[in-house]
Amino acid sequence: SLQFYFRGIHHRHPKGVEFKWILEGYETTWNPATDAEYVSYPNLPPGDFTFRLLACNDSDVCSEPVEFKFEITPPIWQTVWFYVALGMGLMVITYAYIKIRERRLLEEKRILEETVTERTKELREQKEIVEGQNKHIMEGIDYAKNIQMAVLPSEEDMKEAFDDHFVFYRPKDTVGGDFYWVFSEGDVSWAAAVDCTGHGVAGAFMSMIGTDLLNQIIIEKKIDNPAEVLAEMDKGIKLAFAQSAKEFESDQGMDVVLIRIDCKKKVVDFAGAQRPLFIMQDGELIQLEGNKLSISCAEQRRNEEFENHRHHIKGNTVAYLFSDGIVDQFGGPKGKKFMVRRVREFLDETKQLSIFEQSVQLTKTFDDWKGEDIEQIDDVMLLGIRL
Incomplete structure (x- = not known):
């Protein structure tokens, strides 16, 4: 606040003095007396001002105006230089912030790159370890495949047992749980198509157990009844898993189609564990059903025994043994299962073909049904044997 003090002198009438004033630069008219x-x-x-003052007596006679010029400078925060300095300061602060931020980002980038490099090195080392382990695993699986292929009947074994035959065998993985087995002695030949629990390595180990049981029961013990052979296999697998039964939560076992052909008597004996036998005789397809029992390490819920079925061979007769892999394979235009019905239709449509031609047609039919976009869901096996 700015205050002006003043006094006028009048000898005759001192109290009659009045004052008028104006502050030029702030006021435009004189203030009343x-x-x-x-x-x-x-x-x-802030600005330039001139304070003018008049002293007047009671006769309204006024003195010459006196004046006082002064200037009020603006506060520093209202000056141009302050705004210039402020702008420059903000620029400096902004620049400093950017440089500090940039340096921090570069440091974070460096730390991140070091971390990535370290993690990449660790991942590379882990990748090498996994690749090494995978190599050993694949070598083991390939070795298991070689063992399984060595255990499966060779083409010479098949020809020795059956003059005319075909084998459609396609494991889902490198090794499989499906396997076939043949044996011949004199006028008698045996054939089995076995579907073990699971596929891959686990199924392959089960197939080794199944092959060993068939060798023991038929070749060593010389049991000649298919139903008795299945009963012995059931006992054998229970014994094999007896010490570790608690470790298996699911039912470990196998489904079997087993036939014994006596060429001299012209008969074929059949027993099945959850699998049927198809026989095409003189253009007529005959389906022999097996028992609704599996060869299993678990105790059977029903008190039922395997049954033997005898069929007399007449005329042109072909037996077909297969696992459920071909039946359960999805495909076709609607992505449905192949089903037993289509197996019957295929055999009926190709009954006039030779065994070799039928094998070629079966491969084509299965591949066309599955297509390229649908994965094979299980091991697939089908044997055709002319009796």
């Missing part, structure tokens, strides 16, 4: 001897101007803005 008053006997007040001071004036206050609060909150004047």
Whole structure:
């Protein structure tokens, strides 16, 4: 606040003196005459001012005006230089912030790159370890495949047992749980198509157990009844898993189609564990059903025994043994299962073909049904034997 104090002198009538004033630069007209001897101007803005004052007596005779010129400078925060300095300061602060941020980002980038490099090194080392382990696993699986192929009947074994035959065998993985087995002695030949629990390595181990049981029961013990052979296999697999039965939560076992052909008597004896036998005789397809029992390490819920079925061979007769892999394979235009019905239809449609031609047609039919986009879901096996 700015205040002006003043006094006028009049010898005859001192109390009759009045004052008029104007603050040029702030006011545009003179203030009315008053006997007040001071004036206050609060909150004047910055600028140049001239205070003019007149003293007048009671006859309205006024003195020459007196004046006082002064300047009110703006506060520093209202000056141009302040704004310039402020702008420069903000620029410096912004630049400093950017440089600090940039340095921090570069440091974070460096730390991240070091971390990535370290993690990449660790991943590379882990990848090498996994690749090494995978190599050993694949070598083991390939070795298991070689063993399984060595255990499966060779083409010479098949020809020795059966003059005319075909084998459609396609494991889902490198090794499989499906296997076939043949044996011949004199006028008698045996054939089995076995579907073990699971596929891959686990199924392959089960197939080794199944092959060993068939060798023991038929070749060593010389049991000549298919139903008795299945019963002995059931006992054998229970014995094999007896010490570790608690470790297996699911039912470990196998489904079997087993036939014994006596060429001299012209008969074929059949027993099945959850699998049927198809016989095409003189253009007529005959389906022999097996028992609804599996060869299993678990105790059977039903008190039932395997049954033997005898069929007399007449004329042109072909037996077909197969696992459920071909039946359960999805495919076709609607992505449905192949089903037993289509197996019957295929055999009926190709009954006039030779065994070799039928084998070629079966491969084509299965591949066309599965297509390229649908995965094979299980091991697939089908044997055709001319009796």
